[in-house]
Amino acid sequence: MTGFALDSRLERDSLFIADGPLSQLRLIDDSRFPWLILVPRVNDAAELIDLDGSQQRLLLAEINLAAQALRKLGRCDKINIGALGNIVRQLHVHVLARVEGDVAWPGPVWGHGTATPYSTTARAARIHELKTRLMA
Numbered sequence: 670m671t672g673f674a675l676d677s678r679l680e681r682d683s684l685f686i687a688d689g690p691l692s693q694l695r696l697i698d699d700s701r702f703p704w705l706i707l708v709p710r711v712n713d714a715a716e717l718i719d720l721d722g723s724q725q726r727l728l729l730a731e732i733n734l735a736a737q738a739l740r741k742l743g744r745c746d747k748i749n750i751g752a753l754g755n756i757v758r759q760l761h762v763h764v765l766a767r768v769e770g771d772v773a774w775p776g777p778v779w780g781h782g783t784a785t786p787y788s789t790t791a792r793a794a795r796i797h798e799l800k801t802r803l804m805a
Contacts, residue, residue, distance in 0.1 A: 672712055673693075673710040673711075673712065675693065675708060675759070676708075676757050676758075676759040676761075678756070678757050679695065679706065679708060679757055679759065679761060682697060682698060682784075683695035683696060683697050683698055683706055684696045684698055684787075684792060684796065686705075686796055686799055686800065687800060687803070688710075689707070689731045689734075690727055690731070691709050691710065691711070691724055691727040691728055691731060692707040692708055692709045692710065692728060692731050692762075693707070693708045693710060694706075694707055694731070694735060694803075695707075695708065696787075696792075696795060696796060696799065697763075697765075697784075698784065698786045698787055698792070699784035699785060699786070700785045700786065700787045700788075700791060700795075701771065701772055701773075701778075701782075701784070701785050702765050702766070702767070702771065702773075702778055703739050703742050703743075703745075703765060703766040703795075704763065704764075704765035704766075704778070705735045705738075705739065705763070705764045705765065705799070706761045706762065706763055706764070707728065707731050707732060707735060707761065707762045707764065708759065708760070708761045709724065709728055709760055709761075711724060711760070714759070714760040715754060715758045715759065715760055716752075716754070716760060717752060717760070719760065720760075728762065732750060732762055732764055734803060735764040735803075736748045736750065736764050737802075738799055738802035738803045739764065739765070739766040740766065741802045741805070742766065742798065742799075742802065744768050745766040745767070745768065746767055746768050746769045747766075747767040748764065748765070748766060748767070749763065749764075749765050749767055749777075749778070750762065750763065750764050751763045753779070765778060
């Protein structure tokens, strides 16, 4: 995990929350959706199959924790989990809470409309709330 460098697009579009055992947990800076990404700190990993078995199991555990934290934030009709990587090749897993009737429902959130960044106050509150939920 030495020499880990976060893709500049992921860094630009998201906010650091915490480092887990394998992955960096980040909040997508779009207040329309409770949306996290997990970025394994594994050099040159582009696909899940680039991780060894123990790393894959650890990533799954981190995905589960992130999904549970989102579910605890409030109404959540569906958790979407995906690792697309068509634009950003660095392995990253999206974990987001969906609510029937959100601005992209029932379609995917990727590429839907223009992101609405969190205000400074809302950003700090959401990150604090997620850290609290992750510890619970």
